[in-house]
Amino acid sequence: MAKLTFVGGIHPYDGKELSKDMPIMDILPKGELVYPLSQHIGAPAKAIVQKGDRVLAGQKIAESGAFVSAPVYASVSGVVKSIEPRRVVTGDMVMSIVVENDGLYEDVGFFPAAPLDKLSREEIIEIIREAGIVGMGGAGFPTHVKLSPKEPEEIDYVIANCAECEPYLTSDYRRMLEEPEKLIGGLKILLSLFENAQGILAVEDNKPDCIALLRKLTKDETNISVKALKTKYPQGGERHLIYATTGRKINSTMLPADVGCIVNNVDTIVAVYRALTEGRPLMERIVTVTGDAIENPRNFRVKIGMSYQEILEEAGGFRTKPEKIICGGPMMGFAMFDLNVPTTKTSTALLAFTKDEVSALEPGPCINCGRCVEVCPGRVIPSRLADYAERFDEDPFLANHGMECCECGCCSYVCPARRHLTQEIKSMRKMQLAKRKK
Amino acid sequence: MNEQYKVSSNPHIRSRVTTNGIMLAVIIALMPATGFGIYNFGPRVISVLLVTIASTVLTEYLYGLYRKKTTVTDLSAVVTGLLLALNLPVTIPLWMAALGGVFAILVVKMLFGGLGQNFMNPALAARCFLLISFPKAMSGFECDAYTGATPLTALKEGGTVNVMDMVIGRTAGTIGETSVIALVIGACLLILFGVIDLRIPGSYIVTFILFVGIFGKRGFDPAYLSAQLAGGGLMLGAFFMATDYVTRPITVKGQYIYGIFLGLMTGIFRMYGPGAEGVSYAIILGNLLVPLIEKVTKPTAFGYERGGKHHEK
Numbered sequence: 019m020a021k022l023t024f025v026g027g028i029h030p031y032d033g034k035e036l037s038k039d040m041p042i043m044d045i046l047p048k049g050e051l052v053y054p055l056s057q058h059i060g061a062p063a064k065a066i067v068q069k070g071d072r073v074l075a076g077q078k079i080a081e082s083g084a085f086v087s088a089p090v091y092a093s094v095s096g097v098v099k100s101i102e103p104r105r106v107v108t109g110d111m112v113m114s115i116v117v118e119n120d121g122l123y124e125d126v127g128f129f130p131a132a133p134l135d136k137l138s139r140e141e142i143i144e145i146i147r148e149a150g151i152v153g154m155g156g157a158g159f160p161t162h163v164k165l166s167p168k169e170p171e172e173i174d175y176v177i178a179n180c181a182e183c184e185p186y187l188t189s190d191y192r193r194m195l196e197e198p199e200k201l202i203g204g205l206k207i208l209l210s211l212f213e214n215a216q217g218i219l220a221v222e223d224n225k226p227d228c229i230a231l232l233r234k235l236t237k238d239e240t241n242i243s244v245k246a247l248k249t250k251y252p253q254g255g256e257r258h259l260i261y262a263t264t265g266r267k268i269n270s271t272m273l274p275a276d277v278g279c280i281v282n283n284v285d286t287i288v289a290v291y292r293a294l295t296e297g298r299p300l301m302e303r304i305v306t307v308t309g310d311a312i313e314n315p316r317n318f319r320v321k322i323g324m325s326y327q328e329i330l331e332e333a334g335g336f337r338t339k340p341e342k343i344i345c346g347g348p349m350m351g352f353a354m355f356d357l358n359v360p361t362t363k364t365s366t367a368l369l370a371f372t373k374d375e376v377s378a379l380e381p382g383p384c385i386n387c388g389r390c391v392e393v394c395p396g397r398v399i400p401s402r403l404a405d406y407a408e409r410f411d412e413d414p415f416l417a418n419h420g421m422e423c424c425e426c427g428c429c430s431y432v433c434p435a436r437r438h439l440t441q442e443i444k445s446m447r448k449m450q451l452a453k454r455k456k
Numbered sequence: 457m458n459e460q461y462k463v464s465s466n467p468h469i470r471s472r473v474t475t476n477g478i479m480l481a482v483i484i485a486l487m488p489a490t491g492f493g494i495y496n497f498g499p500r501v502i503s504v505l506l507v508t509i510a511s512t513v514l515t516e517y518l519y520g521l522y523r524k525k526t527t528v529t530d531l532s533a534v535v536t537g538l539l540l541a542l543n544l545p546v547t548i549p550l551w552m553a554a555l556g557g558v559f560a561i562l563v564v565k566m567l568f569g570g571l572g573q574n575f576m577n578p579a580l581a582a583r584c585f586l587l588i589s590f591p592k593a594m595s596g597f598e599c600d601a602y603t604g605a606t607p608l609t610a611l612k613e614g615g616t617v618n619v620m621d622m623v624i625g626r627t628a629g630t631i632g633e634t635s636v637i638a639l640v641i642g643a644c645l646l647i648l649f650g651v652i653d654l655r656i657p658g659s660y661i662v663t664f665i666l667f668v669g670i671f672g673k674r675g676f677d678p679a680y681l682s683a684q685l686a687g688g689g690l691m692l693g694a695f696f697m698a699t700d701y702v703t704r705p706i707t708v709k710g711q712y713i714y715g716i717f718l719g720l721m722t723g724i725f726r727m728y729g730p731g732a733e734g735v736s737y738a739i740i741l742g743n744l745l746v747p748l749i750e751k752v753t754k755p756t757a758f759g760y761e762r763g764g765k766h767h768e769k
Contacts, residue, residue, distance in 0.1 A: 024758075030469055076707035109463075185469070257759065343461045344468050353463035374462045375470050382475055382530065383572040386589025387701040389473070391708070397758045400704060419757035427467030436472045442523075 023248035024258040026395040032082035033186040037315035052360035058158040060086030063112035075125035089326040093301035095124040095323035107345040128297040155283035161431035168277035173212040174278035184347025189304035190284040206292030217242035232315030252426040307333040311340035311370035383436040390429035400429035407446035479531035481518030486643040488638035493631040511557030539579035542632025554583040602628035608687040608732035622686035643695035663719025689723040695737035710753035
């Protein structure tokens with residue numbers, strides 16, 4: 019059988035051996051915790067505490083601002099120090115609630131709302147919304163919105179995105195090995211929302227241990243299958259994952275639900291499981307700390323809001339002086355200029371590299387080699403789109419499907435002329451998206 | 457604020473393939489043919505090589521000084537010089553070879569914007585320029601080693617040829633075109649290095665065989681077909697010049713169409729043209745059609761295919 023995959027993509031050095039055998043370690047924050055009110059796609063949350071209030075772990079401190087939005091919870095007990103703009107990983111200043119940790123870790127007490135079989139579809143979605151769950155793979159799209167398609171009976175597949183195709187990241191891998199029952203339990207909850215749906219656990223075949231374990235645990239489940247995907251970046255990109263597992267295709271103007279699919283990442287599904295079976299809102303996540311400049315690469319369970327600086331110290335600090343620090347994976351993550359920023363619901367990893375491969379590169383002229391065309395999973399011509407973007411030539415950019423770029427970075431990765439193709443296309447897309455909003 | 461780190465847009469890692477690396481791979485892949493050329497035609501080949509490479513590199517260097525932009529280090533001028541030499545007869549007067557190098561770099565490449573902007577393959581354009589300007593010097597293949605005509609000319613005039621000699625390369629012709637074995641070794645290297653694939657050479661050669669088989673008046677006679685394939689610049693052209701990144705279509709479908717077009721044109725030139733050769737003009741003509749081919753083979757973005765497996769509602 020041909021391997022499940024898509025056309026295009028790349029095979030970069032995956033660096034996963036640095037941290038893949040490190041079990042998930044719980045770590046506790048020491049100093050202040052910062053909760054940006056906008057950690058998700060959609061309207062920012064609204065603060066419902068004031069300076070000086072004492073809050074407990076698991077207490078809601080900001081209320082969802084709209085349908086496409088998500089509440090925010092305190093992850094420690096302490097006193098609200100201030101509500102002020104703070105810098106986040108992207109470099110922007112975002113209004114945030116700052117809590118001084120009192121080190122007591124008192125929580126509000128967590129109780130499941132009701133046994134699962136007593137809950138209606140609407141009630142389950144409401145619990146997920148109330149728990150502040152968003153897509154934790156990086157995009158941060160509120161999960162309850164994803165779970166509310168117009169025609170739930172038209173959903174054929176609920177896909178658990180266990181690909182973890184970004185190099186260096188191992189948090190989903192550890193989660194699958196250590197808490198597979200939570201992942202499968204979460205998937206079952208999601209399946210209960212869609213009467214006609216089959217569950218798919220989609221795992222890249224560089225994780226044979228996860229595939230074997232998940233297959234063993236789901237062998238009696240008639241509506242859940244484990245699918246091994248060819249290891250290739252960006253196999254975990256939503257559109258390409260749907261295509262690889264179901265053969266269905268969506269473009270940038272469509273939602274997965276348009277072809278009967280719902281896709282959620284491992285950590286998100288586990289968060290759903292915990293919200294429903296334990297009554298715990300989203301206040302923790304797994305973060306991989308790795309890279310050749312890190313003393314002890316690790317996978318940590320962190321309290322959301324903890325600063326990257328503290329997480330780094332838990333990993334033994336730097337082995338060598340890093341040139342570049344990245345939040346997220348090396349293909350799609352953000353380069354950070356400062357470590358004193360908080361982790362959020364979408365923080366997958368902290369990478370530190372001794373050498374920055376990129377800033378020293380001098381882009382040369384395009385030699386039309388076509389490598390970007392070969393690897394582009396969006397099947398467009400990145401080199402030409404970047405030309406249009408460089409000279410702000412909107413019409414040909416749009417006519418040549420510039421908006422179909424998923425910003426995966428494959429084109430820049432392979433470009434022998436070292437052009438910043440992804441960057442050019444990305445900026446143009448941002449301008450066009452901003453224009454549409456007007 | 458604490459210490460600051462370097463920032464840039466994603467992705468933060470890059471592959472090891474560079475423009476220089478690709479140029480170097482092409483130079484290495486041309487070495488078997490170059491070496492055989494020296495062996496076959498004698499030491500004068502070395503002077504021709506040195507003159508063309510010196511003239512292409514020097515032209516690019518001087519142009520760079522004039523435009524205050526160093527581009528000569530990308531090795532592309534060396535590739536052009538080398539390819540040009542392989543496309544010249546060993547007897548070419550050295551000043552003509554130098555003129556070809558200057559024409560290739562200055563007129564065909566730099567005046568159109570330098571690397572990546574030229575719409576014709578510089579080495580081939582220079583060869584055609586020399587062919588038109590100095591037809592006699594360019595098609596005089598009489599040298600110390602060979603006194604007869606090239607195998608293709610002999611074939612065209614109804615003579616017979618030794619196919620084995622043609623495959624090994626012990627025939628008259630331009631410096632680098634005679635040895636099929638040396639060229640195929642080089643082509644394998646290029647494929648191994650990941651520089652080229654078989655789309656263009658494959659569709660080019662298959663189309664050419666079909667055309668010659670059908671319109672060649674000799675049917676699918678294996679000896680005749682092998683001689684046509686091994687003769688002239690077909691192998692050199694198909695693997696090293698039709699695959700030139702800058703002057704071939706970037707779309708996958710377009711590359712097949714381009715290859716088929718080259719096969720047809722080479723066949724037409726060889727069967728119906730006045731000369732025995734046709735590869736250079738076929739490729740140059742193909743180069744001119746590239747924008748058109750790219751326009752009609754614009755790829756369909758992911759998720760926009762017609763008749764794809766969409767969800768049926």
